[in-house]
Structure formats: C-alpha cells, structure tokens
Amino acid sequence: MKRQVSVTIFGASGYTGAGLYSLCLRHPGVHIAALSADRHAGERLSAVFPRMAGLTDRVMVSVEEAVEQATEVAFLCLPHEAAMAVVPRLLDKGCRVFDLSADFRMDTPDSYAAWYKVQHTAPELLAAKVYGLPEFHRERIREARLVAVPGCYPTSVQIGLAPLLKHRLIDPRTIIVDAKSGVSGAGRKLSQRTHYVETNENIAPYNVGRSHRHVGEIEQELSKFAGEAVRVVFSPHLTPMNQGILSTMYVDLTQPLGTSELLDLFRSEYAGERFVRVLPHLPETAFVQNTNYADVSVHVVPDTGRAIILCAIDNLVKGAYGQALQCMNIACGFDEGCGLPV
Template sequence: MGDLKRVPVGIVGASGYGGVQLVRLLMDHPGVEVVYLGGESSAGKSFSDLYPHLSHAVDLKIEAIDLDNIASRCEVVFLSLPNGLACQMAPKLVEKGCKVLDLSADYRFTSLETYAAWYGSDRNDEEIAGTAVYGLPELYRDRIKEAQLIGCPGCYPTASLMALSPLLKQGLVLPETSIIDAKSGASGGGRQAKTNLLLAEADNSFGAYSVGGRHRHTPEIEQVCSDLAGHEVRVQFTPHLVPMVRGILATVYATLRDPGLVREDLITIFRAFYRSSPFVKVLDGGVYPQTKWACGTNLCYIGIEVDPRTNRVIVMSAIDNLVKGQAGQAIQCLNLMMGWEETQGLPQMCFYP
C-alpha cells in the first residue's frame, strides 16, 4: 500500500482517551499524516506534556481551535469532544470541504428532537445534521462510503447492535423481548476526575448505573433497532461498571420466533450476515467471548447460545470500548470514505495476556 496518498488529518480534542487512541492508531496508518492536534484547556502545551510516554513518536503541540486554520490544513477532521460542541464546528468544516468524523453523540440521531430530549441542548444545524451517516460500517457501509459527515456510534451501542442486528434484520426474535445486559471498563467514563472512577471506589466492586432506560445510549440503540426491524422497537438496556480499564461485554437476550432454531442455525445466520465484515468474529458453538481477546484491537467477538427451556437466544459481544467502540471504528469509517481497504491501519492482534 506504499502508493497511498498521505491525507492530512486533524484531531480536535486530542487530550482525552478517544483522542490519544486516534493519535496512536493514525500515527501507524500508512494513508494519513496527523498535522493538527487541537484543544481548549490544553492549547499551547506539547502533546508529550500530556502523554510523556509518546514523546518519542509524537512531536506536535496542542493548538487553539480555529476552524479556518483547521480547514485550510486538514482534509479530514476527527472531533473527539464532549457532547454539544461538535455541532458548533462540523457545519463550517463540512462547508469548507473537510470530511468530518464526530465521536460524540451530536450526529448520531436522525431526529434532533430525540437528541435534545436526551442531551438537553437545542440545535440550529438541521440541514447539515440531515446529511450525517451513522458510522457503524457493518450496517451502513455503502452510505458511509458516500458521506462527508459521520456520527460515530457510542461504545455500548456498538457492542449491543453487533449482537442484535442479525436477529432483528432477519426477523428471528420478538423485538420487544430484547434485553441488553452490558458491562464496561472504567475508561468508558473518560479522563476527567470522577469520584466513582477512583481506584478506591471502583476496584473490588461491581455495580449497575442508569438503570430503567435512563442511559443516553438507550435511544441510540433503539433508533438502529427500529431501522433494522422496520418498526419502532423498545429495548431494555442496563449498563454496569467493571473494575478494569478497557473492554465491553454485552450479553443480549431475546425470545425466538421459531422455537425450532438451534445454536448452529444461528451461528450460520450470523456468519452469513457478517460475511463481508472483517472485524467481526463469530465464534464456534460453546465458545464465549472475553473482553481481553479484543483488547487493543478493532475486533468484535460474538458468541451465541440457545436456551430451549425458555426459547431464548443469548448473544455475547465483546469489544475494546476505546477502539471498536470509539477511535478504531472512526478510522474504519475513514477507510471506507477514502476508498481504502477497510482494515487499513487497524490492529487485529490483541494485547495478551
């Protein structure tokens, strides 16, 4: 792939966990050159001031956020910012011809009313928001290839939807019976200081949060489920915090329409559904995924079981929340947008043990 044109890329919000994952992955990507790192509170600092362990590889300063400057230097811009900020920047960047990949929730929703209800901010960028494509390549690959603005999925929705999509698209389950029981490592909470993420608080403990349909990722999951099923779908989603750094395991339960389906049938269906998806690994019968297998990779491991007593299918989905659940998936979308090999620059070998 030595003939790849090296595309100039910028990252706005490079100081957080999503930003540093983007830097790590893009520095190894043969098709891009990182030319701009932007931030507000960290502007003026060297990137190595924030991450000293990368001083040998990244010789860039965090610059102030100036959209005209960014657009003049970058062909592609990743926005790795808190919710509510990307929608103030993306319209101008798109207007100036940049391809924009937003890692926040700002462009994940087809309805801005839904966004406002869950994220509490009104918007005036309806026109540009209407052009955004949901950045889950396994479902929307063809649309992503043609897009200029991508709303990259959340980490919980990615893990959950990988497990649910074949079931809903093929009409294999009763959609309203879908239950998602998901667990995430502490890096999903970001790099800001938060009491519940302190080692003394989180270690040797395990608990649920945002119970009862209160988590902001719920409407995002339901939006895609409804699209797949062809009618409005409600799911039960309960997230948990696990005392580990990286990884999400989503265990999904749903009632089968056909009680005659067995595990091997579903494995065959899932493998056919994901046959063109190089990052999805549907495991053999009796093998169940572990988060460590996906650590540091852009892979999603899926295990499937059927309980004939309850007529339920149980699908387990494991990803690295910072890679397939965030930065890696954004780069997977970039590869599609640029017409490159989908796997370009993305790791498929985990950190193990």
C-alpha cells in the same frame, strides 16, 4: 498507497483522540495537520501522555486554530455540544468529518433534545449525516461528508442483534441488554464516579432501565433493522477494567431454532467482515482489548424459547477511534483495515 490525506484530530489530549493519533502515526496514508486540546492547548501531547515521549513532539493547539488548519479530514474526539459547535464550519471548509461524539447520531432534533437535554445547534445536518457502522452502512460511508461514529454500547448491541432482527427471529419487545464497560468509557476528565477507590473492586450499575443516553441511539438503529419500533431494557455497569465492553443480550425467539442454526446465520451475515468474529465459544473483553474486533456469539437456552447473544468490543477501539478510522479508510479509498489493530 496512492496518496496521503491531511488529518486534524480535535480532542487529541483525550483517550479517544490520543488513541486515534497513535494509529494515524502508523497509517501510511495519513499526514497529521493539527491536534487540538482545550485545557491542554499549547502543551505537547507527549507531556500529557508520557508514553508518547520519543514518538512525537507535536504541540496541541486550540480548537479555533485547529479549525483554521483543518483541510481534508477532521476527526472530532470532543464532548457532545463541543462537537456540533465546529462541525458546520469544518463542512463549509470542505472537510470530511468523522464525529466520535453523540452530536449527530440521532436522526431528529427532537430525539437529540430528548436524550441529551440540549437543543441541537446544527439540526439541518442530522438528516445529512451517515451513521458510521461499516458492517451495515459501508456504501453510504463511502460518499459521506459527515459520519456520526456510533457509541460504544450501541456498536456492541447492534452487532449482536441486527442479524436476528433483520430476519425477524426475535420478538423486538423482549430485548434485555445487560452491559459492562471499562472505566475509560467515561473519558479522561476526572470525576468521583471514576475515581480509583470508587471503581476498583466494584461493579456499579448505573442508569438502568431506559435512562442511559445510549438507549435512544440503540432503539433508533435497532428499529431500522426490525422494521418496527423497538424498545429495550438496558442496564449498564461500570467495571474495574480500563478498556472493554461486554454486552449480554436476552431475547425471546420467534421460531424454535438451535444454537448451531443461529451461529450459522451470524456467520453468513458477517461473512467477509474482517472485524466481526463469530465465535462458537463465549466472547470475553480480554480477547478484543486494543483491537478493532467485535467478538459475537449466540446461545439458545434449551426449553425456554430464549437466546443469549454476547458481544465483546474494546470501547475505545471498535467502540470509538478504531471504528472512526475504519470509516475514514472507507471514505477515503484506503484498504478498510489500514492502520487498524487486530
């Protein structure tokens, strides 16, 4: 390893920030400059996450102090709105920014306002950002100053559908996505919806149709692969597991292709991609838990002209902090898999 980069993690007391910190501890090219928290500012990370006792005695500082201390690389593991409040200042300081929030994923201020119901406070940066899905944007990530790390559901959906849309093998008006997520997808802050009693022994659909915020990002990015406007039907579900996403996608084929031909296409599209595994069998969340893998498979349903594509990821890892670290590795010249769990 040639050098170390100085990294600041904003939102270290949350699920994605703490997970990222754990990876950074083992990354030979990373020096941690500062960790931030909001309600927990001034506390030790090991007090907030007792599993870290003995691993670190770092004290988290306020966002303001962390901005002061940030130098080379900043990871933002903050809620949307909080992220865009600090990104311009970090960029002005010369930091390379990897934002895990949704604040810079949309391409225009109007689409951001439409899906997030708030006006963007740094709209000029939306066009300058690079969308951080390495399997499709690796070369631009290399040069990026601001990387918008994709959402968890959008990561799974794009890995599942991009090969078929690029080759015009599916009718883009027929996409239905049925997705299940673990409860950590909602973050660590308490809410009635994610209370143990509400989630245990339960599968709860929510925001079905086109109302989930991730639909905007999914449609925006799928439209680029398709070369035309894509609309999806998207039904997310909260499931009683800590981590994991399984997206099951139903599409109409434009050609009479079989399962083995489509699996060959996926293998060829993802050849050399170490974090995408094209499986001949059905993906499951347990196979990817705590890893940066996206497991994908495709199955043609005989006599229907339809195919089912399944993609499993860990929402916190490939769906968030693992993908962010993968982007940082690319941008800072490290081996792309450095520090990433497989």
